[in-house]
Amino acid sequence: MKRLILPIFGILIFYSEGIFAMFSPIEVFGDNRFLVPRFLFLFILFLSVYYQSRVAYIYGFVFGFSYDLFFTGVIGIYTVLFPLLVYIALAILKLIHHHVIVVGFLGIILIAVLEWIVYQFNHLIGVTVVDFSTFLTQRLYATLIFNSLFILLLAYPFKMWMTNLRQTHLED
Amino acid sequence: MPPFFMNKRLIVLLLGIILLVALIGFSLRERENISWPEQFAKDMIGFGQNIVAKPAGYAQGLIGNVQDLTNAYTENQKLKSRLDELAQIEADVNNLTRDNEELRAILDIEEDLREFHVVNATVINGNPDQWQELITINKGQVNGIEPNMAVQTASGMIGRVKDVSQFTSTVELLSSSNPNNRVSALIQADETDEADDVTGTVEGYDPERKELMVKKIDSGEQVEVGSKVITSGMGGVFPKGILIGVVTEVSPDEYGLTQTAYVEPASSLYGMEHVMVVERIAAGQKDIDKDAETREAEEDEGEEEDE
Numbered sequence: 001m002k003r004l005i006l007p008i009f010g011i012l013i014f015y016s017e018g019i020f021a022m023f024s025p026i027e028v029f030g031d032n033r034f035l036v037p038r039f040l041f042l043f044i045l046f047l048s049v050y051y052q053s054r055v056a057y058i059y060g061f062v063f064g065f066s067y068d069l070f071f072t073g074v075i076g077i078y079t080v081l082f083p084l085l086v087y088i089a090l091a092i093l094k095l096i097h098h099h100v101i102v103v104g105f106l107g108i109i110l111i112a113v114l115e116w117i118v119y120q121f122n123h124l125i126g127v128t129v130v131d132f133s134t135f136l137t138q139r140l141y142a143t144l145i146f147n148s149l150f151i152l153l154l155a156y157p158f159k160m161w162m163t164n165l166r167q168t169h170l171e172d
Numbered sequence: 173m174p175p176f177f178m179n180k181r182l183i184v185l186l187l188g189i190i191l192l193v194a195l196i197g198f199s200l201r202e203r204e205n206i207s208w209p210e211q212f213a214k215d216m217i218g219f220g221q222n223i224v225a226k227p228a229g230y231a232q233g234l235i236g237n238v239q240d241l242t243n244a245y246t247e248n249q250k251l252k253s254r255l256d257e258l259a260q261i262e263a264d265v266n267n268l269t270r271d272n273e274e275l276r277a278i279l280d281i282e283e284d285l286r287e288f289h290v291v292n293a294t295v296i297n298g299n300p301d302q303w304q305e306l307i308t309i310n311k312g313q314v315n316g317i318e319p320n321m322a323v324q325t326a327s328g329m330i331g332r333v334k335d336v337s338q339f340t341s342t343v344e345l346l347s348s349s350n351p352n353n354r355v356s357a358l359i360q361a362d363e364t365d366e367a368d369d370v371t372g373t374v375e376g377y378d379p380e381r382k383e384l385m386v387k388k389i390d391s392g393e394q395v396e397v398g399s400k401v402i403t404s405g406m407g408g409v410f411p412k413g414i415l416i417g418v419v420t421e422v423s424p425d426e427y428g429l430t431q432t433a434y435v436e437p438a439s440s441l442y443g444m445e446h447v448m449v450v451e452r453i454a455a456g457q458k459d460i461d462k463d464a465e466t467r468e469a470e471e472d473e474g475e476e477e478d479e
Contacts, residue, residue: 018297018308022232025302025442032382034302068199070217071299073306073335073342073355076195080188107213125200130379133330138379162282166432 013039033142040112045107048086050162057083085110100159104151206317210336218340223308225296240355285405285412290448305345312339320409322450328415328438347377348443358404392419395422401435410451
């Protein structure tokens with residue numbers, strides 16, 4: 001049961017993204033604001049820092065693949081981006097201190113990078129025609145604020161929970 | 173082997189890029205429906221999503237109910253004023269339906285592009301990254317849904333079925349900028365006379381105006397602001413007469429050869445909970461082709477037997 005709790009939590013977060021997406025966009029200050037939930041990515045990022053990086057890569061690949069298959073229908077984007085961004089995060093964290101606030105900020109920055117790459121890709125294949133400034137005002141700012149709320153609420157509980165889990169799993 | 177290839181990380185990276193490009197190419201190519209492994213995986217994931225979406229749907233319904241309560245009084249007033257007209261309209265509709273049936277019987281017309289039946293479905297999730305305007309519904313091939321069917325809500329058309337697996341299907345909304353996402357449309361200049369209808373295709377969406385664009389309207393045609401836009405039932409599997417929206421502005425295109433009409437969608441394209449997938453009863457071109465093929469095959473068999 002203890003082994004299963006992480007995958008089950010991951011699956012629940014995966015499904016919750018699809019449901020959150022049904023409430024977006026919302027209209028704020030006279031324009032549509034798209035709130036893109038990136039909870040799954042944040043979960044995987046925290047796993048890589050506070051649990052085991054190997055597990056995080058596997059989760060990134062498997063959930064990224066499911067994400068592509070089920071939600072976007074273009075296989076390959078998130079399958080590669082999730083593990084890649086985890087790799088970048090770990091490389092950066094080798095250089096700086098692992099405080100939970102630092103990890104939270106890093107999460108926000110990496111979400112911005114993720115959004116930008118996905119925007120460029122969709123622009124390239126002609127799925128979207130919006131220009132960069134519209135992308136910033138309609139999507140990026142709102143998305144970053146939305147995900148910061150998630151980090152504010154859950155970063156510390158995640159840290160405690162995952163470090164605990166790691167210790168109990170190492171003792172087994 | 174040179175040391176360049178000994179670097180394990182580099183090989184993983186290179187293989188990853190090749191895999192990425194191959195997979196993207198595979199999923200972006202033109203195709204009728206997704207392949208069976210994709211269908212299978214979608215069904216597996218969709219099964220869980222279906223379960224998770226239920227309590228979320230209840231919560232959403234509850235919030236909706238509270239909002240309805242606050243609007244109840246004004247809504248009641250409005251409905252009361254409409255109620256008086258309703259009896260008259262109902263009588264008219266009955267009369268017209270009977271009339272229509274009789275006239276059809278006289279003319280011997282069996283098939284009607286307007287006739288359709290609907291499959292009711294619930295939206296179980298949106299697309300979280302929200303670039304492609306996709307939603308997933310909880311009905312699939314087993315419920316008789318096929319690719320390219322029209323999808324509507326009670327107030328109007330919202331999109332078409334993009335791909336289908338056994339138990340779920342993905343719907344592409346009209347607001348998508350996908351160039352393949354086209355709907356043949358009719359602009360009703362005068363609601364009583366069909367001869368005045370103007371044809372065009374719904375092509376693309378203006379994200380800043382939040383309106384659909386009906387392009388390729390002949391520049392000689394007069395399109396008035398406020399005219400209704402419906403599906404034409406031409407080419408494909410859509411029935412005729414599903415409301416798409418109302419014209420808000422007409423402007424000539426850059427070369428002045430055709431006009432573009434901006435259309436406000438009749439149904440909100442966001443936040444819908446229940447949708448209807450529309451199946452036309454009249455045979456489409458594909459069914460006719462299939463019939464012809466089977467007939468030919470039967471004839472071939474017959475010939476072989478003769479020999």
